[in-house]
Amino acid sequence: MTLVAAALFLPAALLGGCGLTSGSPLVDEVRPGSVGQGLPLKGAHLTVTSKNFSENIVLGQIMGLAFRAAGASVLDRTNIQGSIGAREAVRSGSADAMYEYTGTAWITYLGHDKPVKDPHEQWRAVAEADARNGLAWLPPAALDNTYALALNQENERRYGTRTLSDVAALAATDPGAVTLCVDGEFAARNDGLPGMAKAYGMTVPASRVQKMDSGIIYTQVSGGRSCTYGEVFTTDGRIKAMRLAVMEDDRHFFPNYNAAPEINAKALREHPAIREVLEPITARLTNEVARELNAEVDVEGKDPREVALGWLVREGFVRKG
Incomplete structure (x- = not known):
């Protein structure tokens, strides 16, 4: 259904x-x-x-x-x-x-x-x-207002990712580096995490995916400890305020x-x-x-x-x- x-x-x-x-x-x-x-x-x-x-x-x-x-x-x-x-x-x-x-x-x-x-x-x-x-x-x-993944500037310098393809490659070569914070809807939607992971061949174990309220994601990503990457909305004003780096959707997955x-x-x-x-x-x-x-x-x-x-x-x- x-x-x-x-x-x-x-x-x-x-x-x-x-x-x-x-x-x-x-x-x-x-x-x-x-x-x-x-x-x-x-x-x-x-x-x-x-x-x-x-x-x-x-x-x-x-x-x-x-x-x-x-x-x-x-x-x-x-x-x-x-x-x-x-x-x-x-x-x-x-x-x-x-x-x-x-x-x-x-x-x-x-x-x-x-x-x-x-x-x-x-x-x-x-x-x-x-x-x-x-x-x-x-x-x-x-x-x-499309979806994206973002990380803080310290982690951007550490891992050097610019695109979602880069994140998928990092997850494959260094699984411990990639932890995702997402909200419940994004975790389940076809145009969210399941579809994105399939489109990019991105494998992130369930144990390294944390579900939380969307507002909390920004502070967790900004801190960079609980999650390396977090689901963000591209029109969100907190991206600029918290100086987060947004990963390019280089395969144009998101609608x-x-x-x-x-x-x-x-x-x-x-x-x-x-x-x-x-x-x-x-x-x-x-x-x-x-x-x-x-x-x-x-x-x-x-x-x-x-x-x-x-x-x-x-x-x-x-x-x-």
């Missing part, structure tokens, strides 16, 4: 445990800027969701605040544990919208083994396939993970203005923007909603008060 098929059979009690039946009204006083003029979503009651890592939470807050500025009443159900729970919320109608990643949908939910190399074609293929699941995908951002609004198809039919509200915002989201916003949360300790609102105001999309 594919992951997307499994999601369709998640019991109601489990979904409730993921936070799909809770949430809080988004009450921020925001007004239209360059988006939301004329309050095209006035009278709409929309629920936004996200996964439980900083970037996706910020994107969920950006979406919710934009809907709010356009006149909608918004329920905030961001920060859901795991990828499947958030997607299922949108598919089932428990939530109306989120920012999802094209590679995640193509590999993890839709069950494909190989990514589509062209980013736009990857998005198009996902959008066409997911239309059958009651999901509509709006045009993607340039923001491409394109462009962020795009994933909307419940019924909600989009009822409120087509969702498209006009989100498209200019999505078009401004890049890897550079993501690294900046992620660093505000993960390095400076700011609240994701504060970060989202600050960016929307600076870009002129919305106004406060």
Whole structure:
């Protein structure tokens, strides 16, 4: 059974445990800027969701605040544990919208083994396939949050690795040098550790793979003792802050993970203005923007909603008060 098929059979009690039946009204006083003029979503009651890592939470807050500025009443159900729970919320109608990643949908939910190399074609293929699941995908951002392995500068000098092929070679010639820190999803996903290891012929014993929360991975890699290499996201602001070296995916294994609004198809039919509200915002989201916003949360300790609102105001999309 594919992951997307499994999601369709998640019991109601489990979904409730993921936070799909809770949430809080988004009450921020925001007004239209360059988006939301004329309050095209006035009278709409929309629920936004996200996964439980900083970037996706910020994107969920950006979406919710934009809907709010356009006149909608918004329920905030961001920060859901795991990828499947958030997607299922949108598919089932428990939530109306989120920012999802094209590679995640193509590999993890839709069950494909190989990514589509062209980013736009990857998005198009996902959008066409997911239309059958009651999901509509709006045009993607340039923001491409793909996976990578990274290590600290001391270990970079010690081992001299620059690419994932180098890491595979090191694991073969000096097995004791390679210890991986990954989160639970990456350890199991086809577009994560199992697929990467197969693509690169990388053999790392299970005893040398540590599973932990994704946020802890960065500090462990920075320290360089518990793990030589750690799973990171290429748009994470902690990479620069902690001066980590990212290994090049020289065989282009990882898919394109462009962020795009994933909307419940019924909600989009009822409120087509969702498209006009989100498209200019999505078009401004890049890897550079993501690294900046992620660093505000993960390095400076700011609240994701504060970060989202600050960016929307600076870009002129919305106004406060």
